[in-house]
Amino acid sequence: MSRLRIGARASVMSLTQTAPLLSALAPTKTVLVPFYDAGGDREGGARTALESDGVFTDEIEKALLAGDIDIAVHCLKDTPTHDTPGLVLGGFRPRGDLRDALVHRDPGMTLETLPEGARIGTASVRRRAYLRRLRPELEITPLRGPVDERLAALDAGKIDGLIVASSGMDRLGLAHRISHRIPPELVCPPLGAAAVVLQCREDDEIPLNIATGLSDPTAETLAAAERTVLREMGGFCNAPLAGYATTDGEQITVRAAAFTPDGNVLIEAHHTGPDAQETAMTVCQCLTRHGARSLAQAAA
Numbered sequence: 001m002s003r004l005r006i007g008a009r010a011s012v013m014s015l016t017q018t019a020p021l022l023s024a025l026a027p028t029k030t031v032l033v034p035f036y037d038a039g040g041d042r043e044g045g046a047r048t049a050l051e052s053d054g055v056f057t058d059e060i061e062k063a064l065l066a067g068d069i070d071i072a073v074h075c076l077k078d079t080p081t082h083d084t085p086g087l088v089l090g091g092f093r094p095r096g097d098l099r100d101a102l103v104h105r106d107p108g109m110t111l112e113t114l115p116e117g118a119r120i121g122t123a124s125v126r127r128r129a130y131l132r133r134l135r136p137e138l139e140i141t142p143l144r145g146p147v148d149e150r151l152a153a154l155d156a157g158k159i160d161g162l163i164v165a166s167s168g169m170d171r172l173g174l175a176h177r178i179s180h181r182i183p184p185e186l187v188c189p190p191l192g193a194a195a196v197v198l199q200c201r202e203d204d205e206i207p208l209n210i211a212t213g214l215s216d217p218t219a220e221t222l223a224a225a226e227r228t229v230l231r232e233m234g235g236f237c238n239a240p241l242a243g244y245a246t247t248d249g250e251q252i253t254v255r256a257a258a259f260t261p262d263g264n265v266l267i268e269a270h271h272t273g274p275d276a277q278e279t280a281m282t283v284c285q286c287l288t289r290h291g292a293r294s295l296a297q298a299a300a
Helices: 012-025 058-065 123-136 147-155 166-171 205-213 217-233 276-289 294-297
Strands: 004-009 029-037 071-075 089-091 100-104 119-121 138-141 161-165 180-181 194-202 242-248 252-259 264-275
Touching: 004 012, 004 058, 012 029, 012 071, 012 147, 012 166, 012 217, 012 252, 058 071, 058 089, 058 194, 071 205, 089 205, 089 217, 100 147, 100 166, 119 147, 123 138, 123 252, 147 161, 161 166, 166 180, 166 217, 194 205, 217 242, 217 252, 217 276, 242 276, 252 276, 252 294, 264 276
Parallel strands: 004 029, 004 071, 119 138, 119 161
Antiparallel strands: 071 194, 089 194, 100 161, 100 180, 242 252, 252 264
16 A cells, blocks of 8 residues: 545544544555535535434545545544444544533633523534523524634624534634533533544455554443444434443443433433443433433434
């Protein structure tokens, strides 16, 4: 292999989180292949609905299967719930801050101190549901697109605040714009939050070995638990499902929640154990006993 072709979305966020990977690959000869037309990235009305699985990865996966690139870089939360036949997640990079963040013109503003009627921009089903539970008097404004576009809407006064991913702001060098990093106990993160993964063809030995060599064992363990919850509960990136896993090195704790999009019903479960998948399955069984699957089906 004369050079390693790395595929990533052409958004500023994607390219920024891919840059450390290119540095880690040195002195391997690499070339970055940007992708401009993933369904979730298209302009305006051409963007694929967030209710579809894999809306940010479809174009890149097709190129990977066709042999046009050797490794694809994705956010874990955006990858399809079930592995695409012929492809495998081969490397899991160290995780960033999984919390959501409030961005507001007042640097001291928090989710709790937002004034009544404040206009908060988000297109996330999960964020809307938790906001409606915690602060039903807020005005939620549907808003999606690259972070710079959403920040421009805030700066122009079209909205009063944004809920975004802390990890994204950190990677873009915009941490100073965060007014409140929201505790996961208040707003549960999405499964797969803040994790960057490397996807390869399952039969392509050299890229797979490279991706595995860059993988963080802790990140891989947490991802296994969270993807188990997604698969078992029928979730995807914008489903009415949330959760995250943590570990102390010996035990893993998995927390998950299912909810109605209006936030009126919330079912939560957590469990701690030594095995990632078994612990996650226990959480799924608890959610199911309390009716979580019916919530997911009603939202589909």
